[in-house]
Amino acid sequence: MTFRQARWDEPPIWELSASAPTGRAPSISGVPDRWTRKEALRWPELSELEVLRHYTRLSQMNFGIETVTYPLGSCTMKYNPRVSEVIARRKTATELHPEQPVETVQGALEIIWRLERMLSRITGMPEISLQPAAGAHGEYSALLMIRAYFRDKGELGQRTEVLLPDTAHGTNPASATMAGFTTRELPSKSGCVDVDALRAAVSDTTACFMLTNPNTAGLFESDILEIAETVHRAGGMLYYDGANLNAILGITHPGKMGFDVAHLNLHKTFATPHGGGGPGAGVLAANATLAPYLPIPRVVKSGRKFRLDYDRPKSIGKVRSGPGNFGLDLRAFVFALIHGEEGLTHVARRAVLNSNYVAARLGKRLPRPFRPLVKHEFLLSGEPLLSRGVRTLDLAKRLLDEGVHAPTVYFPTIVPEALMVELPETESRRALDEYVAAFERALDDTDEHLRAAPTATSVSRIDEVECARHPLLSWKDLRADGLPPGGASDGRKP
Amino acid sequence: MVRWIPDSQRDEEEMLRAIGLTTSDELYSDVPRKARIGRLGIGTAQEEGEAVRAVDKILDRNRPFSRFANFLGGRFATRYFPAAVDSILQRSEFYTSYTPYQAEASQGMLQALFEFQSLWVELTGLDVANASLYDGATASGEALLLARRVHEGRRFLVPASLPWEERSVLSNYATGPGLTVVEIPFEERTGLIDLGRIAEEVRTGDVFGVLADVPNGFGHLDDHLFELRSTVGDLPLIVRADPLALTVLEPPAHYGADIVVGEGQSFGIPPSYGGPGVGLFACRKDFVRLSPGRIVGATHDKDGRRAYALTLQTREQHIRRSRATSNICTNESLIALAFVVYASVVGPRGLAELQRGLAERARTIASALAGLDGLRSPRFEAPYLSDFTIELTRGTASEFLERLRKRGVLGGVPLRDPRPGAPDQPERILVSATETVDDKAIAKLVSAASSALASTGGSK
Numbered sequence: 001m002t003f004r005q006a007r008w009d010e011p012p013i014w015e016l017s018a019s020a021p022t023g024r025a026p027s028i029s030g031v032p033d034r035w036t037r038k039e040a041l042r043w044p045e046l047s048e049l050e051v052l053r054h055y056t057r058l059s060q061m062n063f064g065i066e067t068v069t070y071p072l073g074s075c076t077m078k079y080n081p082r083v084s085e086v087i088a089r090r091k092t093a094t095e096l097h098p099e100q101p102v103e104t105v106q107g108a109l110e111i112i113w114r115l116e117r118m119l120s121r122i123t124g125m126p127e128i129s130l131q132p133a134a135g136a137h138g139e140y141s142a143l144l145m146i147r148a149y150f151r152d153k154g155e156l157g158q159r160t161e162v163l164l165p166d167t168a169h170g171t172n173p174a175s176a177t178m179a180g181f182t183t184r185e186l187p188s189k190s191g192c193v194d195v196d197a198l199r200a201a202v203s204d205t206t207a208c209f210m211l212t213n214p215n216t217a218g219l220f221e222s223d224i225l226e227i228a229e230t231v232h233r234a235g236g237m238l239y240y241d242g243a244n245l246n247a248i249l250g251i252t253h254p255g256k257m258g259f260d261v262a263h264l265n266l267h268k269t270f271a272t273p274h275g276g277g278g279p280g281a282g283v284l285a286a287n288a289t290l291a292p293y294l295p296i297p298r299v300v301k302s303g304r305k306f307r308l309d310y311d312r313p314k315s316i317g318k319v320r321s322g323p324g325n326f327g328l329d330l331r332a333f334v335f336a337l338i339h340g341e342e343g344l345t346h347v348a349r350r351a352v353l354n355s356n357y358v359a360a361r362l363g364k365r366l367p368r369p370f371r372p373l374v375k376h377e378f379l380l381s382g383e384p385l386l387s388r389g390v391r392t393l394d395l396a397k398r399l400l401d402e403g404v405h406a407p408t409v410y411f412p413t414i415v416p417e418a419l420m421v422e423l424p425e426t427e428s429r430r431a432l433d434e435y436v437a438a439f440e441r442a443l444d445d446t447d448e449h450l451r452a453a454p455t456a457t458s459v460s461r462i463d464e465v466e467c468a469r470h471p472l473l474s475w476k477d478l479r480a481d482g483l484p485p486g487g488a489s490d491g492r493k494p
Numbered sequence: 495m496v497r498w499i500p501d502s503q504r505d506e507e508e509m510l511r512a513i514g515l516t517t518s519d520e521l522y523s524d525v526p527r528k529a530r531i532g533r534l535g536i537g538t539a540q541e542e543g544e545a546v547r548a549v550d551k552i553l554d555r556n557r558p559f560s561r562f563a564n565f566l567g568g569r570f571a572t573r574y575f576p577a578a579v580d581s582i583l584q585r586s587e588f589y590t591s592y593t594p595y596q597a598e599a600s601q602g603m604l605q606a607l608f609e610f611q612s613l614w615v616e617l618t619g620l621d622v623a624n625a626s627l628y629d630g631a632t633a634s635g636e637a638l639l640l641a642r643r644v645h646e647g648r649r650f651l652v653p654a655s656l657p658w659e660e661r662s663v664l665s666n667y668a669t670g671p672g673l674t675v676v677e678i679p680f681e682e683r684t685g686l687i688d689l690g691r692i693a694e695e696v697r698t699g700d701v702f703g704v705l706a707d708v709p710n711g712f713g714h715l716d717d718h719l720f721e722l723r724s725t726v727g728d729l730p731l732i733v734r735a736d737p738l739a740l741t742v743l744e745p746p747a748h749y750g751a752d753i754v755v756g757e758g759q760s761f762g763i764p765p766s767y768g769g770p771g772v773g774l775f776a777c778r779k780d781f782v783r784l785s786p787g788r789i790v791g792a793t794h795d796k797d798g799r800r801a802y803a804l805t806l807q808t809r810e811q812h813i814r815r816s817r818a819t820s821n822i823c824t825n826e827s828l829i830a831l832a833f834v835v836y837a838s839v840v841g842p843r844g845l846a847e848l849q850r851g852l853a854e855r856a857r858t859i860a861s862a863l864a865g866l867d868g869l870r871s872p873r874f875e876a877p878y879l880s881d882f883t884i885e886l887t888r889g890t891a892s893e894f895l896e897r898l899r900k901r902g903v904l905g906g907v908p909l910r911d912p913r914p915g916a917p918d919q920p921e922r923i924l925v926s927a928t929e930t931v932d933d934k935a936i937a938k939l940v941s942a943a944s945s946a947l948a949s950t951g952g953s954k
């Protein structure tokens with residue numbers, strides 16, 4: 001193992017300069033004195049190079065896809081094409097204000113319209129809105145649409161419950177609560193929806209069943225058509241969490257599976273960069289029943305011209321201030337255009353192949369719950385390590401020392417000590433083999449090394465429990481806490 | 495064959511064989527026949543160069559605001575940003591990384607987010623900021639929900655001057671828990687919030703929170719804000735503030751704000767037709783465990799080195815699920831990074847000077863327009879910074895702006911609810927000063943406006 005992450009003793013930016021303005025902010029004619037800042041903003045004065053050096057050093061203490069394999073399950077950490085970055089930075093894309101007259105943004109509207117048409121075909125759902133900012137925001141918007149639909153039907157008072165499998169991503173139940181529903185999680189059977197349990201659970205109080213397929217155990221819900229029928233027979237809506245769409249592009253789609261409404265994460269399947277946690281771009285896809293409830297404005301084409309349509313009386317209105325994360329939509333459009341039909345289908349097949357290839361090999365070392373054939377991701381259980389006094393967390397940290405990112409850990413919760421591994425289509429066979437080798441070296445390391453990991457990263461193991469117990473959340477807190485200034489290390493033990 | 499998928503067909507065949515399969519169809523043996531689809535019909539693959547040409551051809555149908563005398567602004571800034579900001583955003587270690595779940599391998603982003611939080615704390619005067627929300631409007635929505643968690647009631651007060659999009663977003667956030675957003679009218683002459691009405695609403699009861707904005711939807715500074723705290727008693731007071739304005743204005747915590755939200759796009763990234771931006775969110779320390787979003791904390795590694803990690807996660811969806819304080823997962827980290835890099839490159843003095851300069855320019859624009867017959871500039875008698883509102887006394891804002899556009903001027907943001915059935919609205923336009931507005935641009939605006947008004951007969 002030869003990997004070592006950069007280890008800069010890089011202090012917080014305010015420690016880089018003693019020079020900060022003091023006294024009052026400049027006064028502005030016509031602005032009464034009571035408004036003027038009496039103490040200037042407390043922030044360091046630095047040269048451009050000092051700022052650049054600071055953030056460049058910080059960047060060197062951060063894993064990214066162009067440096068390491070990043071197999072976070074459910075996150076679809078694939079290569080973010082450079083060409084999309086270049087296109088998204090064109091002045092003809094960035095220097096557009098959402099309130100510009102439509103005549104001056106015909107290109108943007110056309111991109112949105114064409115991407116919507118493409119996504120409509122990919123999802124098998126007639127209508128698309130690109131307004132939500134991320135997946136969870138799409139879930140929330142869709143649930144508001146469902147709410148409005150049942151209100152119009154006079155069933156809102158009765159349809160108060162959202163059902164989900166216990167493997168559902170945390171955003172699903174959280175979105176349901178925010179949209180005013182109660183939630184009930186149904187126990188899975190062998191990692192999939194237990195259709196009998198679902199039949200017993202649905203009723204005229206069911207507003208919606210939320211499902212991702214393939215699910216977060218990496219399994220395709222083969223009973224999907226019966227699931228759809230069960231939910232529909234009870235008068236409920238079937239919601240598709242599209243976070244895992246990468247596995248099924250061109251094979252099946254939410255429309256064919258019987259879903260009524262869906263969200264997609266363009267920052268997963270369509271390769272827009274995750275940005276260290278965002279921005280993303282959520283997409284709403286709706287069937288004909290729910291389409292009238294999509295957020296406004298809708299982009300419509302009349303003749304050769306595109307315009308914004310606000311005349312949707314049933315629409316839930318706006319879910320954020322702009323029309324969407326256009327910068328991300330454009331990147332996704334470039335991705336889909338270059339791949340085309342064959343490419344997108346290849347994306348899915350290769351992602352699933354990668355996942356099964358690595359699952360078969362790592363399955364020899366750690367137990368794999370449920371059936372062997374998986375889709376874009378797979379689960380392992382770190383439970384056998386417990387007898388060595390080692391946890392999944394230790395294994396994850398030890399993997400960092402190999403110069404690879406760890407899988408998602410401790411999710412879904414139906415598997416003890418879970419590791420959720422996703423290796424998207426852009427990982428080469430060589431990268432997969434190296435990942436397996438790294439994983440095996442980590443497993444074969446001594447218990448002490450595992451517990452002491454990581455040692456090759458810019459800092460060693462962080463006690464996150466301690467961090468939450470004594471929260472220091474800003475410079476202001478650090479000042480109050482009396483941490484000595486200067487230097488990265490003050491020698492204080494946690 | 496797209497180069498983004500590595501290896502040859504032979505490699506793939508070998509990989510299939512290694513797992514005991516012969517064709518990639520067998521990977522999908524668990525997908526029922528009846529759920530299979532045929533062709534998608536989205537077209538065939540394009541070479542990178544071909545796709546770039548095709549997309550550029552579409553994009554060329556846009557007319558970027560930099561090609562006009564541009565007075566657009568308000569909730570989306572069209573300002574200039576130093577090139578250094580984007581050069582940091584293009585570090586792949588930042589832009590291609592995920593949420594920093596593995597803290598030890600992600601110190602760079604974590605520290606940058608800690609600095610971002612610190613900057614919003616300094617700007618607002620509050621105690622705690624989170625690591626970003628989607629945008630300014632959703633940050634207001636989350637603030638509404640937080641207010642409801644700390645105070646009983648069903649009614650939430652907002653100024654009627656708030657842009658319609660934001661009222662719509664707030665109404666959506668209010669829908670789930672069955673809450674109501676109530677619009678407080680403004681004084682006709684000043685556009686300032688009707689304090690008497692707020693006092694009355696608070697007395698009648700059932701109010702759980704109040705939102706005010708700095709500057710308000712008309713671009714003005716609402717002097718009544720200084721009286722708001724004493725008017726609303728112990729109700730949570732939310733201020734939605736513009737970050738650049740806060741470099742010269744009193745921090746909202748000083749006049750009693752409990753939560754301060756904002757849109758941060760104006761610090762470092764162009765508007766890109768409305769997104770991405772970044773939602774700014776800060777609150778009092780005693781609200782933090784009920785607050786939404788990811789938060790980075792400072793701590794130490796086991797060797798005593800300073801380190802950072804995501805913290806207070808028991809509030810969040812991945813742990814608390816249906817009882818989480820918010821559903822947010824993916825946020826706007828990269829734009830939060832842009833925010834703190836921008837502020838650091840320009841520096842605190844530079845920012846305050848920039849705001850002062852833009853305010854001076856806005857005054858020049860306002861008085862240049864004031865001489866024209868057919869509009870009032872500024873419409874409201876109240877202090878302002880870079881933005882102010884004009885009102886046409888004849889013709890419609892959309893015709894007026896269209897005439898301006900034909901003469902190479904983007905005159906501003908029409909302040910109207912475009913939904914059919916919206917109540918009759920005065921013809922108001924929000925006009926903004928940016929770095930690119932020079933004397934020539936102002937002269938162009940005035941001449942385009944005067945000829946537009948001249949060709950509009952009769953009064954409205």
Ligand SMILES: Cc1ncc(COP(=O)(O)O)c(C=O)c1O
Pocket residue numbers: 074075134135136137169171172212216241243244265280822823824
């Ligand atoms: C299965 C699943 N559903 C929903 C989400 C939420 O998406 P986002 O992070 O874009 O809000 C995620 C991603 O984290 C996910 O993996």
